Amino acid sequence: MKFEVLTIFPEIIECYIKHGVLGKALNKGIVEVKVYNLRDFTSDKHKKVDDYPYGGGAGMVMQIEPFYNAIMHLKADEKPRKLVLLSPQGRKFTQKLAQKFMEESKAMVLICGRYEGIDERVKAFVDEEVSIGDYVLSGGELAALVIIDSVVRLIPGALGDELSAVEDSFMKGFLDYPHYTRPEDFKGMKVPEVLLSGDHKKIALWRKRQALKNTLKNRPDLLKNLSPEDMRILKELC
Numbered sequence: 001m002k003f004e005v006l007t008i009f010p011e012i013i014e015c016y017i018k019h020g021v022l023g024k025a026l027n028k029g030i031v032e033v034k035v036y037n038l039r040d041f042t043s044d045k046h047k048k049v050d051d052y053p054y055g056g057g058a059g060m061v062m063q064i065e066p067f068y069n070a071i072m073h074l075k076a077d078e079k080p081r082k083l084v085l086l087s088p089q090g091r092k093f094t095q096k097l098a099q100k101f102m103e104e105s106k107a108m109v110l111i112c113g114r115y116e117g118i119d120e121r122v123k124a125f126v127d128e129e130v131s132i133g134d135y136v137l138s139g140g141e142l143a144a145l146v147i148i149d150s151v152v153r154l155i156p157g158a159l160g161d162e163l164s165a166v167e168d169s170f171m172k173g174f175l176d177y178p179h180y181t182r183p184e185d186f187k188g189m190k191v192p193e194v195l196l197s198g199d200h201k202k203i204a205l206w207r208k209r210q211a212l213k214n215t216l217k218n219r220p221d222l223l224k225n226l227s228p229e230d231m232r233i234l235k236e237l238c
């Protein structure tokens with residue numbers, strides 16, 4: 001899988017991708033990330049990327065020309081790629097959309113805006129507009145990293161062949177169950193007995209109960225399509 005990121009702050013992307021699971025996936029060649037500085041696609045000596053908004057208002061708007069030049073440069077190799085603009089106005093990014101991106105796209109271009117926004121005409125050249133949440137960031141780079149991280153984790157072999165329980169639970173529509181590790185007793189805070197029992201059936205049921213309890217408490221919106229078995233467990237909790 002290849003990610004190409006358009007940004008005026010390449011260092012933000014380059015620094016993050018060196019660490020952790022992304023670093024390993026890069027070294028294994030499972031994923032490739034190329035970062036392009038939009039300033040390299042400007043035509044003036046000051047490498048200007050923004051200007052005052054038509055119609056007035058606070059702040060600056062990113063000009064279309066650097067985005068257009070960068071996108072045309074990428075498209076020159078005529079390889080298929082999904083162009084995604086990160087913005088607060090986009091479609092909500094979820095684990096399911098991460099799965100879809102992983103399954104459908106061999107290559108993704110992640111377009112990072114800053115300032116008050118980017119010239120609306122850039123959207124004529126993108127396939128999707130995606131938001132990672134209902135808040136405004138100072139730039140699309142963090143959102144691009146969220147997408148790269150969550151999509152790469154889903155690539156077979158990226159996590160050393162064991163998708164973590166977290167992905168599983170989110171795909172099934174729950175929050176995760178609680179996790180514990182040594183010591184068994186930390187200042188009187190003990191690990192739940194069931195997890196020390198070795199009874200895997202009992203542990204699995206306890207974990208399912210806890211996941212449903214957490215989901216009911218913090219994200220009841222996720223509990224829309226429960227299996228009859230899970231509905232029964234949930235009813236016991238209420």
Ligand SMILES: O=C(OCc1ccccc1)c1cn[nH]c1
Nearest residue numbers: 087113117131132136137139140
């Ligand atoms: O704020 C965001 O992106 C920064 C951005 C992008 C475009 C113009 C201005 C600012 C964002 C929030 N959720 N997903 C993305």
